[in-house]
Ligand code: IPD
C-alpha cells in the first residue's frame with residue numbers, strides 16, 4: 001500500500017488505535033490489582049505502553065514498510081517514504097495507573113504538505129475521535145462541528161503539567177493569572193483527549209507548555225477539523241512554548257491571557 005489514499009490510511013490508523021486500546025483496557029483492571037506485586041508502580045504501565053506501541057509499530061511496518069514513524073517510546077524508525085506516523089501508545093498514563101477514565105491511543109500521519117489525519121481512541125470510554133485534513137472530524141462516526149466559545153470568563157479551559165519539578169514550577173506560575181479569568185480549569189490528564197474535548201465542546205480551550213509531538217499530533221488535527229483554532233504561544237523564562245487550542249472566537253482572548261500570564265510569571 002505505498003501511496004494509499006488518506007481515507008485508507010485513516011481506516012488503518014483507526015483499526016490500530018482500537019486494537020491497541022482494547023489491549024490497554026483489558027489490562028487496566030490488572031494494572032490496579034497487580035501494582036502491589038510489581039517492583040514499582042510504574043512497571044505495569046511501562047509494560048502496557050510498550051505492548052501497545054509494539055502492536056501499532058509492528059502492523060505499520062507490515063502494511064506501510066516505506067513510511068517513517070515517530071513514537072513516544074521507540075523514537076524515530078522506519079523508511080524514507082513521504083509519510084510519517086506519529087504515535088503515542090498510551091496518553092494519560094497517570095489516569096491509567098490509577099484506574100481513572102481518560103487514557104488514549106493517539107496516532108497521526110503527515111505527508112510532505114503537512115498533517116493528513118489524526119485518530120485519538122479513548123479506550124476508557126470507547127470513544128474514537130477521527131479527522132482527515134480538509135475533510136472534517138468525527139466522534140464514533142458522527143461529525144464534530146465545534147460551536148463558538150462564550151466570553152472568556154465563562155470558558156472552561158483544559159491544561160496539563162509536565163513531569164519535572166522545574167517544568168511544573170514554571171507552569172504553576174501561569175495559574176494566578178489564568179484561573180481568576182476563566183470559568184474554571186480542568187486537568188484531564190491526557191493532552192490528546194483535551195484537544196478532542198475542545199473539538200467536541202466539552203472544553204472551550206486548552207493550553208500546555210512543553211508537550212511532545214506525540215501528545216499533540218492527532219488531537220490537533222481533530223480540533224482543527226472540528227473548527228477550533230490551533231496554534232502556539234511562545235514561552236518565557238523556564239517555560240517552553242505553549243500549545244493552544246481554542247473554540248471559534250476564543251483564540252484572541254485566550255492567547256492574550258496566556259501572554260499576560262507568561263509575562264507576569266517572568267517578573268520577580
Ligand atoms: C502526558 C499527558 C498529560 C500532560 C503531560 C503528558 P503521558 O502524557 O498528555 O495530560 O499534561 O504533559 O506528558 O505521559 O500520559 O503519555
Ligand code: CA
Pocket residue numbers: 088090091092214215
Ligand atoms: Ca503523552
